[in-house]
Structure formats: C-alpha cells, structure tokens
Amino acid sequence: MLNTQDRYDRQISLWLLFCAGVIFAMIILGGVTRLTHSGLSMVEWKPLVGVIPPLNDTEWQATFEKYKQFPEYQKVNKGMSVGEFKSIFMYEYLHRVLGRLIGVIFFVPFLFFYFTGRIKTGLTPKLIFMFILGGCQGLLGWYMVKSGLVDNPRVSQYRLTAHLGTAVIIYAYILWVAFGLFSRQTTPSNTKECRPEQIGGLKNFAYVLTGLLFLMILSGGLVAGTRAGFAYPTFPLMGDSFIPPGLFSTTPAWLAMFEDITTIQFNHRIFAYLLFILILSFSYKSLGKTNSTTLRMGIYIFIALLFIQIAMGISTLLLHVPVPLAAAHQGGAIALFTASLFVSRCMKGITRK
DSSP states (O other), X not given: OOOHHHHHHHXXXXXXXXXXXXXXXXXXXXXXXXXXXXXXXXXXXXXXXXXXXXXXXXHHHHHHHHHTTSHIIIIISTTXXXXXXXXXXXXXXXXXXXXXXXXXXXXHHHHHHHHTTOSOTTTHHHHHHHHHHHHHHHHHHHHHHHTTSSSSSSOOHHHHHHHHHXXXXXXXXXXXXXXXXXXXXXHHHHTTTOOHHHHTTHHHHHHHHHHHHHHHHHHHHHHHHHTGGGTOOOSSSBTTBSSOTTTTOSSSGGGHHXXXXXXXXXXXXXXXXXXXXXXXXXXXXXXXXXXXXXXXXXXXXXXXXXXXXXXXXXXXXXTTOOXXXXXXXXXXXXXXHHXXXXXXXXXXXXXXX
C-alpha cells in the first residue's frame, strides 16, 4: 500500500517520464530537420512571437525574402520557390514550437506540484535545475543556427554536437530522477529477488557503458555535422581496407577527430565495435548474477536494442543515409542509451541495500 507521499512521487515520476518522452521526440525531430537541410530556414529567433508562423501569402513572401539574404539560399537553394521553402521551413518551425511546448509541459505541472506541497524535500532544486538547463538548450540551439548564417551555409559541427549532447544530458537527468522515484517504491518487493553482493562491481561497469554510449552519441553528432556518413558507404571495410588511408592526417593530428571526415567515420565505427563487445560482456555477466525480474528485463531489452541499432547503422551507411532510416538510427541510439540508464539505475537501487 502506497502512502500519500509515495503516490505524489509516482505522479511526479510519471510527469517526468512524459517530459522525457517529448524530449525524445524533440531529438528525433531535430535529426529530421538536419537531414532535410531545414535548420537554416528560419533566420530569426523570436522566443515569444516566433510561435506564430506566416499566415498568408504576403507573410510567406516576406519570410522568404529574409531567407534569400543568407548563404543557404544564395549558395545552395538559388531559385527555390516559395512552395519549396515552406516545406523546409515547417520542419524547423515545428522543432522550435516543440521546444517551447516542452517548457510549458514542464513548468505548469511543476507549479502545480510545488504549490500543492507534493514535491518532497530535496527534489525541488533538481526540478528547477532541469528547467534552467532547458532554457540554456534553447539559447544553444540559436547559437548553433547562427553559425550557418554567416558565410558557410552549414552549422558548425561543434555547436551541433554540443546542442545534441545538451539535449541528451537533460533527457538523461530527467530519466535518472524519474527512475529513482519509481525504484524507491518498488525496492521492497524486489528484496528477495536480488542482493547487493550478486552485483559486485557490475554497477560501475554499467556506469561506464552509459558514459561510453553518451560519447558514441556525440560521435554521431560529429558524423552528422560533417556529413561523414556519406564518405565510405561500405561495410565492414572503409573503401578497400579496414583502416583507410589518411587517418589523423591533419595538423595537429588530434584535430582530425573533429574535422576530418575519414577519421570521424572511422572513430564512430570503432566506438560501435567496442560497445558491441562491452555490452554483450556486461549482459552475460549480469544475467548470471541476478534474479531480479526488473533488472533482467532491462538487460534483455538492452541486448535487443543493441542488435537493432547495429542493423540500422549498417543499413543507413550502405543505403547512403536515407532520411527515415537515419532518423530511426538516431532514435535507436537514444533508446539504447535509455536502456543503459535504466539498468544502471536498477543496479544503484540494489547496491543501496
């Protein structure tokens, strides 16, 4: 039987999980916006009035004329019609509106929970920090867009990766808190199923995997930002060899990790191989040391998502980065990261006993 505070905690955790789900959709939509080359179609940032799109032909033409003043139209989309402009505009518009909607979905329930006294001691600062991070993410998004409005009609891969990474950090933090609220309510029923000594050092292994998956997502951001995925559409070789010529050929050599497309794609592949081995190793050891139904379910999902993600990654590469498959691959990365977070949180709950 749940007491009053437990019920409040469950309400808050469900709200946070919903917020995380919308952020997940936001990350996918951001990927589609990039893949369809729509991110530079809105050349102004209006946090408040920007929620209203052009409503008639005159407003559309005025918005299009502003777009014509910037490098993407002049160097890439010269001669584009207003109708074609509308199609790319709407992706970026929906991406920005969804960002504002997330702020409302978070802030309004927070006020309700706060003023009805449902938030327990110590949780309020965490929730406020989440909201502040969300505001910073909006500013970072515009900072990213501005990098493509100067001379080169491409956003900086550094800013794009930072924008993606911050979104994932916010998503992970919200999930970690939500999972924690749930685990405190379910721990008593799981006591007989698992013991701390069964987990041993696997909790730290789980944390390392979560960190590596985050770095893998950042690596994917660099691949997207430099369009390195188009460079070698072959697998398992890159061209005619496993180790392609020209790796780390920049001066200084370490800069190649961020700016040379051959090195960027090679590093992304090596990350994938490494994670494949480590996740399977971790899963095998963990399944042999716990009888926790919840933890075992999380590990099985972790394994399934790993194989699905690998299949989508290889297919995306071989098929020359089709938009639906590439967006699904990005979503698969976040789903795999989510499974890792869930498993890590379960292990933390077990070892607290």
